[in-house]
Amino acid sequence: MIRLTELKIPVQLVTDDNKEIELLYQLLNDKYKIKKSDVIELSIFKKAIDARKKHQVIYVYSVDLVCRDEQKILSRKYPNCSIATTPNFNPTITGDLKLKHRPVVIGFGPSGIFASLLLARLGYNPIVLERGLDADTRTKNVEAFWQTGNYNESSTILFGEGGAGTFSDGKLTTLINDFRCHYVLEALHKHGAPKEILYNNKPHVGTNVLKEIIKNIRKEIISLGGEVRFNSFVTDFNIENNELKSLVVNHKEVILTDLCLMGIGHSARETFETIYQKGLNIEQKAFSLGVRIEHPQSLINQSQYGDFAQYLEPAAYKLSYQSKTGRSAYSFCMCPGGYVMCATSEEGGVVTNGMSESKRDGDNANAALLVNVLPKDFHSDHPLAGMYFQRAIEQKAFEVVGKNYYAPIQLVGDFLEDRVSTKIGSVKPTYLPGYRFVKLSDILPNYVTDTLREALIDFDHKIKGFAMADAVLTGVETRSSSPIRILRDDEGMSNIKGIYPMGEGAGYAGGIMSSAVDGLKQVERLIKVYGL
Missing domain, CATH: 3.50.50.60 (FAD/NAD(P)-binding domain)
Incomplete structure (x- = not known):
């Protein structure tokens, strides 16, 4: 089997699966002089989107071919052409x-x-x-x-x-x-x-x-x-x-x-x-703490893909920021076209998470915005101190909103100014069963809110509109990873x-x-x- 990499096709040309295979065969003929009749089987090994150049977004493929004369093709020594290898996972019992x-x-x-x-x-x-x-x-x-x-x-x-x-x-x-x-x-x-x-x-x-x-x-x-x-x-x-x-x-x-x-x-x-x-x-383990942020999915699509968004699935993003304080902030578990959920697993606490359906066709994009929390922040040597630290934040959020599993929310513009929001703007919160306006700084540690404010400004330079005033912040996200x-x-x-x-x-x-x-x-x- 032969593997060919770096096969590139403009995204607007790939209208369906059949067209995709047709274009790949055409590319094989044009670039490698491999005719469709030479191929017994073609399968896609990898497919990625390259959106670095907004004037032309492309798909980049690696394909595996079973050909009638593979040695002849390999002898041409084309770049990005090699024998395909796929590791086989087949563990056997050796214990007695x-x-x-x-x-x-x-x-x-x-x-x-x-x-x-x-x-x-x-x-x-x-x-x-x-x-x-x-x-x-x-x-x-x-x-x-x-x-x-x-x-x-x-x-x-x-x-x-x-x-x-x-x-x-x-x-x-x-x-x-x-x-x-x-x-x-x-x-x-x-x-x-x-x-x-x-x-x-x-x-x-x-x-x-x-x-x-x-x-x-x-x-x-x-x-x-x-x-x-x-x-x-x-x-x-x-x-x-x-x-x-x-x-x-x-x-x-x-x-x-x-x-x-x-x-x-x-x-x-x-x-x-x-x-x-x-x-x-x-032993104790570091984890992260923060909120969920919701934007219009259309804003993320336009930022990532420009005019080619119409040809592609809803876009995702991955962002990170390093503060001069030593804290880091990053996006996590980004859900295109998704929803913010109540992920409470203990009575008397509020926890958020995100999800999407397979079509990712909701109006909003959401992701966790998190700041790293270190064992030194627990102020205890107890192995479960991180767990108790999480619980305290969740219970505080529960109490602030009225002990009803509503979520504490704040619009980005108000969060940056540390004031309570008064009304929803263009982004409608998806969290159920409901929400209440609060200052997130009344729930989260100062090092978390301060780092998030810095990160929001930084992320706005990377994705235009990320810090839009009426984007919604929903708290609290505490379960990004295990505290032990x-x-x-x-x-x-x-x-x-x-x-x-x-x-x-x-x-x-x-x-x-x-x-x-x-x-x-x-x-x-x-x-x-x-x-x-």
């Missing part, structure tokens, strides 16, 4: 230590899903314990909360089937460069994701599609002998001689197991406290034998892809020790 009981996976977010899937495919018949509910029930209950403000502890957007990522933009981008990412994408595609996720430079699936994908993966796990149990909260860990013996579910049921993969998520605060009391080694790290050794195990921490909650990932990959890595580590 026999398990006394079935392995248990705690949490059915990205790390838990892919750890469970790989375990099931290898024949380990895992038991999955998820404290939240299945995707359908969860969605129904969450939507009721958004409409009524009546909090339901069993159904939040942070716990349940798919984890926090179920209610998100379904971003599949990652900063890690790991061949296991292809395994994750292939599994998502097999279970319902569009084929474009396999090659788009910035793939996403949207919350509506992701829910169906996760349900389909669950069905495969069950069909292979696994068990997925919802409303199953692990409330205790029975440990003897520094070794896991069993788990307690919902304070009463005991499940015997000598192996537990713990993908508990970055908001599993009760579990954080339990494992701390049980003696697992935990559960320490593990080179074999992936905690200081308690049999417990394998993994994913975002354990402090080893950030986002769907890196969490999923960490789950796979943990399975690879344990199958070197434990056989069937």
Whole structure:
């Protein structure tokens, strides 16, 4: 197979999938003298948008070809032409230590899903314990909360089937460069994701599609002998001689197991406290704190793509700023055409997050604007001090707006002047169940609000209109990452034998892809020790 890179086509010419393939064949003939009749199979390996030149935005492709005479083409020594290589992820069991009981996976977010899937495919018949509910029930209950403000502890957007990522933009981008990412994408595609996720430079699936994908993966796990149990909260860990013996579910049921993969998520605060009391080694970890910002999606489209926006999907952005104070600010989890959500996971607190449907066709763009928070800011050496710091901010936001799960909001122009807003402008807030005008400086630490003000001015130079006076800031965003790290050794195990921490909650990932990959890595580590 041959791989050709740096194939460029103006975006306005690509009107549909058939036209795209036709143009690629034409380009192959013009640039490489490869006729369509020479090609047995053509597949897109990568596709990205180059919008650096606003007078002509282009797609940049890498394509893989199976040709009738590949050696002849390679002998021409064209630039950007090479033999295609795709790493194969096919882990094998080498461990000889026999398990006394079935392995248990705690949490059915990205790390838990892919750890469970790989375990099931290898024949380990895992038991999955998820404290939240299945995707359908969860969605129904969450939507009721958004409409009524009546909090339901069993159904939040942070716990349940798919984890926090179920209610998100379904971003599949990652900063890690790991061949296991292809395994994750292939599994998502097999279970319902569009084929474009396999090659788009910035793939996403949207919350509506992701829910169906996760349900389909669950069905495969069950069909292979696994068990997925919802409303199953692990409330205790029975440990003897520094070794896991069993788990307690919902304070009463005991499940015997000598192996537990713990993908508990970055908001599993009760579990954080339990494992701390049980003696697992935990350390503080930096995270970020801030707000969500909403703009008209049309403003972002025009800024990123200019006149070519009409030919492209809604645009995203990624921004960062370094203050002279040493603090940094950055955009995070940008959701084109999306919505700001109430992501509360504890009674008496306000938390925001963002999501988009697969079409990203909402009127507003939103993203988190965050400032780094360091362990020194916690003013405590307690391993869970960051968690308590988050909680205090969330509870303060809840109290300021009237203890009704409304969100504190402020328009950008008023935020820059540190005054309370009085009316909404051109940008309509999407947060439900409602909002109240406040000064965000009454909730967030000064170093956060001061850094955000500097960053907004800087970002306005990069995206014209970013600091528009009536853009909406919605607070508070506190759950960008875990406030702790559960320490593990080179074999992936905690200081308690049999417990394998993994994913975002354990402090080893950030986002769907890196969490999923960490789950796979943990399975690879344990199958070197434990056989069937």
